[in-house]
Amino acid sequence: MATLIDSGHRSIDIDHLAQSDKVHRSVYTSPEIFELEMERIWEKTWVFVGHESQVREPGQYYATRIGRQPVLLTRHTDGEIYVLFNRCAHKGAQLVGDCSGKVKELRCCYHGWRFNLDGSLLSIPLEGGYDGTDFGKDDPQANMQRAPRFDSYRGFVFASLAEDGPDLKTWLGGVASSIDNMVDRAPEGDLEITGGVFRYEHDCNWKFFIENLNDLMHPMVTHQSSSLTARAVAKKALGADTPAPAAIEILAPFTESYSFFDNMGLHAFDYGHGYSGGKTSIHANYSDVPEYNEAMESAYGKERVDEIFAVNRHNTVFYPSATIKGAIQTMRIVRPIAADKTIIESWTFRLKGAPDELLRRSILYCNLINSSANLVGPDDQEAYRRQQIGLESQGSDWVAMHRDAGRDEDLGDGHIYAKGSSDLAFRNQYRAWKAYMMNGGQSDD
Secondary structure, three states: OOOEEOOOOOEEOHHHHEOOOEEEOHHHHOHHHHHHHHHHHHOOOOEEEEEHHHHOOOOEEEEEEEOOEEEEEEEOOOOOEEEEEOOOOOOOOOOOOOOEEEOOOEEOOOOOOEEOOOOOEEEOOOHHHHOOOOOOOOOHHHOOOEOOEEEEEOOEEEEEOOOOOOOHHHHHHHHHHHHHHHHHOOOOOOEEEEEEEEEEEEOOOHHHHHHHOOOOOOHHHHOHHHHHHHHHHHHHHOOOOOOOOHHHHHHHHHHOOHHHHHHHOEEEOHHHOEEEEEOOOOOOOOOOOHHHHHHHHHHHOHHHHHHHHHOEEEEEEEOOOEEEEOOOOEEEEEEEEEOOEEEEEEEEEEEOOOOHHHHHHHHHHHHHHHOOOOOOHHHHHHHHHHHHHHOOOOOOOEEEOOOOOOOOEEEEOOEEEEOOOOOHHHHHHHHHHHHHHHOOOOOOO
């Protein structure tokens, strides 16, 4: 029986808490377990940091976090991207407080130490004061320190605070193809983040959100107040031959039938990653945009375009920190704050070379689904809040993951498939969670 020792020297039996078909309620409610997650998962594995388009030009930076650690994504004058700890090497002051900007150099607000965008030290005021000491400009520790590992896959930048572990491409495994498909949907083969971000708090543990993304048993129940109402209003207001407006196309599929979501299917991979859908999803029947189709065929040829559009996934999870919707060009990022507090960020992408109608549809989707004042998201947030409250009770110590256990289909190369109503996505995430927590940050997937 495997145990971990937390900072309070209390034994925590991870093997007992996360079993093959159930998890203990304390994994959502315990501050001690949350602290271990920050140490052994969020500050060890690959975590999404940002997109290259956020630092397209030398001098640009984007401030964010990896777990609890403040970091900067930067573009230096050499054209390279860096991920730096956001603190001065002298007294430790945070160098950048705002989220993004463009500068010639990074300057500490406290004592004026100056740094390049690759983290190297430029100057120390009254540098002679360090003569004869073991600290100064020639000491590597006087530079801003870089994240031990950082890499980009087709513009999506991830970093890890662990010195060792699988390279990014190996870690992404089967879900790298979701990034490929999202980027390939751009006629120019490139994406850029546009506008600002929806950023808002959820009163729940971070795992509720990441689990919900590929929970295909909840939409037709949870979203009756939004999606089902939209369908009813559209049926009453629109004639039989009247095309549905974009908002109805987006909202209506959330309350499709159990069989619809079953047929979408679930795909699980090593390290907790996964996606739902594939050949079809809730995004499959949006209206065509002829100008976009023409631009794609001009760039790729009809046969290749047919292959790109044949991939239709719902949510792809890069466990634990991010999820994308390639067909609608949106991304959500998870920022754990406490055992019962999580910040979710929602971003939209422009497909370079595509008409603006595609971007407008992505923005509309985020307004309807992902913003803090939308129609669909509050349904989920209320469910998360109720789960958080419910699991504080002593009604039962366990959360079940039994649905279709033992019925998964092994497709090889770490790829597992199940019908949409299966609990495969949860079991797979907790398989990775358990491995990270027991192995000190290195999943054994």
